[in-house]
Amino acid sequence: MADAPAPAPIPDPSQGLQLVLPGRYVGFGPSVGWIGRSWKLFAKAPLMWILAVLVFFVFSVVLHIVPIIGFIASALLSPMYLAGFAVACRSLETGGEFEIDHLLAGFKVRSTELIIVGAIMLAGEIVVFLVFMMIVGIAIVMAIVSGNVEQVEATLRTMGLQILLGVLVMLLFLIPMLAAYWFAPFLVVMHGMRPLAAMKASLMACMRNFLPMAAYGLVMLVILLVVCIPVIVPILGWLFTAAAIFVVMIMGFIAIYPSYRDIFTEEPGPAAVRA
Numbered sequence: 696m697a698d699a700p701a702p703a704p705i706p707d708p709s710q711g712l713q714l715v716l717p718g719r720y721v722g723f724g725p726s727v728g729w730i731g732r733s734w735k736l737f738a739k740a741p742l743m744w745i746l747a748v749l750v751f752f753v754f755s756v757v758l759h760i761v762p763i764i765g766f767i768a769s770a771l772l773s774p775m776y777l778a779g780f781a782v783a784c785r786s787l788e789t790g791g792e793f794e795i796d797h798l799l800a801g802f803k804v805r806s807t808e809l810i811i812v813g814a815i816m817l818a819g820e821i822v823v824f825l826v827f828m829m830i831v832g833i834a835i836v837m838a839i840v841s842g843n844v845e846q847v848e849a850t851l852r853t854m855g856l857q858i859l860l861g862v863l864v865m866l867l868f869l870i871p872m873l874a875a876y877w878f879a880p881f882l883v884v885m886h887g888m889r890p891l892a893a894m895k896a897s898l899m900a901c902m903r904n905f906l907p908m909a910a911y912g913l914v915m916l917v918i919l920l921v922v923c924i925p926v927i928v929p930i931l932g933w934l935f936t937a938a939a940i941f942v943v944m945i946m947g948f949i950a951i952y953p954s955y956r957d958i959f960t961e962e963p964g965p966a967a968v969r970a
Contacts, residue, residue, distance in 0.1 A: 718900030
């Protein structure tokens with residue numbers, strides 16, 4: 696019996712793109728423009744985007760049902776799924792379709808490097824959680840060790856300050872970690888960057904573009920608040936608001952692509968039509 700034909704390899708998604716390192720500063724106008732460009736990419740294949748993000752959410756929820764192992768698996772596999780979004784966006788941008796194979800690109804191409812990105816992020820999250828627990832719990836432990844019941848009770852009454860301090864410390868570490876993760880799956884799958892190099896480039900680019908990215912986030916927040924207004928109308932308003940919030944969330948996923956394009960890439964020769 697003849698062997699089954701091997702699946703066709705996924706075309707190089709970065710074809711026609713030149714990587715720019717370090718990432719450039721984009722300014723406020725282009726950053727706010729990411730919203731319109733993400734909408735255009737969504738409008739080219741709305742049903743596929745809705746399906747893709749729903750699958751991503753269900754995939755994450757199902758994995759988190761399994762204690763510990765599910766959390767670890769979700770952290771390791773999420774960069775592979777996000778890499779598929781990058782490939783899908785590139786296909787749509789260049790006049791192609793959004794196909795299921797695009798979502799699986801991260802599982803077929805540079806999957807090891809993408810898993811490493813997830814593992815680094817997971818390790819950082821674990822360290823931050825342990826630091827939080829130390830900050831919140833150390834006061835209680837010290838009070839218990841002292842053997843003073845009144846001191847233990849007083850410590851429990853003042854836990855609000857400890858928790859606030861723990862949250863602030865978590866944010867101090869989590870924000871740079873998220874910045875390092877933000878573009879990393881895209882840089883790995885599109886340009887074959889090594890995990891640490893991709894995360895370093897992502898961190899530096901986010902720091903360089905902190906204010907433009909903050910402006911983008913603020914405008915997205917305003918849009919989210921506006922689409923929530925119809926919630927005051929029973930049933931129809933609730934349905935519209937739920938659907939609109941979901942679309943805005945999808946646009947948030949998609950917007951990583953135009954931001955990556957502006958910050959990290961250029962097209963040699965005549966510029967292609969951009970999404």
